[in-house]
Amino acid sequence: MTYSKLMKAMLLTVAVLGLISVASACEISGYKYEKVGDETQPVEGWTIYLYKLVNGKFVYLTETTTDANGYYHFSEADKTLTPFPKSTYGTYRVYEESRTGWTQLYPTTGFYEVQLIRYPREARIVRGLNFINQRDNIDNNNICYTDETAWVAGSRYIEKGNWATYTPYDGAAKTVDIYAGQTIKVGTATFSAPDTNGNVTITIDLNNGAAFADVEENLKMQGYTDVPAENNPSPGKFTTYKGTFSGSSATVTIPQYAYYGIHLDVKVPC
Structure with missing residues (x-):
């Protein structure tokens, strides 16, 4: 989502407190984003305090801490929000951790202050308490990136040497992590269940500032009916799918296979 659109949505959400629910459990929730150019990307692993x-x-x-989508919550439903001293109702403040090299853009106060009250029931839930930060000491329109090779997580093609991985698929919808340079978690790949034509939709979501590299065919996929041979894969020879994307997301629909090798060329902030 672009930064300008997100800001408009956030201002509207905060104005109405995001209170549209008939649930009885109290909840406070939101998302953590990084501003990259005119885009916002979710940030995983950021600490939120209540x-x-x-x-x-x-x-x-x-x-x-925020998840892969930048989401966080405190809720009675899963006991991440518990009565204190005797009730969950009251006035709360939500802060985010402060990190060197980052500047908080939103909220401008540095925190959110909200109230949870018993009635009306809608007032027991406050959503849309989003935090937006930007990295310091960079031109946000000319960000320093390092190019990396990335693979959707799974089993290694070979035990030693090349760390390339392939992903098993049993027909059930699932989300799998994506790693760049073997150890840098840069996003997720979500596999749908097969449609009526036997096709699977795979959605790539890059986060923590990562994006598709500025090269041709930066997303390549190879489907396998059996476990791939123990050889170094050659993504340039993948035939199931090849495409070029920009930004941080992509959606591709391809035939169903028992295994997938999914290779990405990405850029990761320096």
Whole structure:
């Protein structure tokens, strides 16, 4: 999503407190984003802190980290939000961790302050408390990137040497991590269940600032009916799919196979 569109959506959400729910469990939630040019990308592994007003002072309650989609929540439903001292209702503040080399763009106050009240029921849930940051000391329109080879996680083609991986697929929808340079987690690949024509839709979502590299055919896929031979794969010879993408997401529909080798050329912030 572009930064300008996200900001408009966030302002609207905060204005109405995102309170559209008939659930009875209290919840506070939102997303963590990085501004990259005019785009925003989800940031995984960022710590979010929750404080509550008790006897005139805000006291620390708990913390959580954002997932691969940048999402975080505190909820009674899964006990990430529990009564303190005797109730979950009250006034809360939500902060994010401060990291060297990053500047918080939103919220401009540095935190959110919200209230959870018993009635109406909609007021027990506050969503859309999103944080947006930008990396310091870079021209946001000319970001320093390092090009990397990436693969959707799975089993290695060979035990030693080349770390390329292929992914088993049993027909069930699932989401699998994507790694660049063998150890850098840069996003996820989501596999759909097969459609009526026996095709599978694969959605690539890159995050933490990663994006498709500025090269031709930066996404290549090879389907296998059996376990691939123990040889170094040659992505240039993949025949199931080849395509060129920009930005941080891509969606491809290809025939169903028992295994997939999915290779990406990506750029990762320096």
